[in-house]
Amino acid sequence: MKKKILIIGGTGFIGTNLSLHCLKKKWQVTVLSRKKPNIKIKKVKYILADISKIKDLKKKIKSNYDYIINLGGNIDHSSRKKTYFTHFVGLKNILDVVKNLNIEKFLQIGSSLEYEQNKPPHNESMNINQKKLKSNYSKAKFLSTKFLLNNQKKFKFNFIIIRLYQVYGPHQKFDRLIPFVIKSCLLNQKFPCSAGTQLRDFLYIDDVIRGIMLLLKSKKVKKQIINLGFGRPIKVINVIQNIKKIINSGELDKGKIPIRKDESLISYPDIKKVYKLVGWKPKIGLLRGLKYTINHYKKKIK
Structure with a gap:
């Protein structure tokens, strides 16, 4: 049976590569974005919605998906308000809309900048002092991570937070x-x-996609943070x-x-955890x- 995946913010760099990979696997791919894509990928279903507006989301997300991946949020982080609303409030809205859907796994894309005040190599168990985070983006991403972990009992689906470093390709x-x-x-x-x-x-995009796919399919990786980087x-x-x-x-x-x-x-990052759990390495x-x-x-x- 074909897997169904919803990629939120899927018209960007990572989302485009992920969509192409999932299509090769014959999955049903739906992409949700705020704006129309510059180039549409054949066989991808596109939905237009603003994740910072919950009424908009409720009208657009009604189907069940095997997997949902959140790549959404403003790329320009100069505005504290826009960064907060699209990255943190946006995540809360998504979770509120999908909490009763039949989802196998939800994947939140976090950021290496959540560790910006920690000495490297960064490992997932490090304590992060929210007050010391400097950038709008790191604060919004860390708030999103904290919200997911603190409210995990409210969600019947499994989730993973992936912290990415410099991805290219x-x-x-x-x-x-x-x-x-x-x-x-x-x-x-x-x-x-x-x-x-x-x-x-720096991590090449194909290694990122391979890591995402392994983590989505894994039954033992649940409700935790995972670093993906070259190491x-x-x-x-x-x-x-x-x-x-x-x-x-x-x-x-x-x-x-x-x-x-x-x-x-x-x-x-320290990437020992992801290798131990699913055997991934770049x-x-x-x-x-x-x-x-x-x-x-x-x-x-x-």
């Missing part, structure tokens, strides 16, 4: 670091960047230089963009992932 928008650098190099342009001394954890940090400048080296063009204007004062200089290293990603964008930029 095909279908990501050009305003993100790796696609921006790839585009600049393919066009042989000079482009600004920071000193790039920040250490970050080893690399300097941002090294990522940029690798892209430039592979493409063999482009010119970086190093130090043009200042590093934010509140930015963590090092961030990466398969695609940075250089291979960058080559796959560059090949995708070469077809887009001519």
Whole structure:
């Protein structure tokens, strides 16, 4: 029997890749988003709704799904109010609407920024001091995590919170670091960047999708937090230089963009828990992932 999946906020980078993967498995895919997608994927059913408005959601979500994945929320986090309403209030509204549906598993996409005040490597059992969280996004995501865990007895379905790090790959928008650098190099342009001394954890999208699928299907992973990352940090400048080296063009204007004062200089996860539970570990290293990603964008930029 075909599995039915609802991907909330599914028109973005991760949602697009997840939709394509689920279609290959012959699943029935429904995507809910606030705006019409720029490009529609064949065989995907699209629903328009604003997750921050519960009346809107109640009209649109009525069917049962095997799995629901919440990727929803504003990408621009400069507005505290919009970030709070789309990431935290949005989650509460979704849960209120689906609480009586027959769902096998609900997956909330959290963020590595929930650990922004903790020393790496980050593990899922770390205590997080909410008062020390600085960004609008980290606060909203942590409130969402806390709400799910504190109210877990109210939900008859299982749920997982996945904290993602720097995910990259095909279908990501050009305003993100790796696609921006790839585009600049393919066009042989000079482009600004920071000193790039920040250490970050980069994970290729196929590894993320594989992890999500394993966690959805697992019967023993219930009502807990899971980190998904590569587990080893690399300097941002090294990522940029690798892209430039592979493409063999482009010119970086190093130090043009200042590093934010509140930015963590090092961030990466401990991924032992996910390996122990479902046997997941990353398969695609940075250089291979960058080559796959560059090949995708070469077809887009001519």
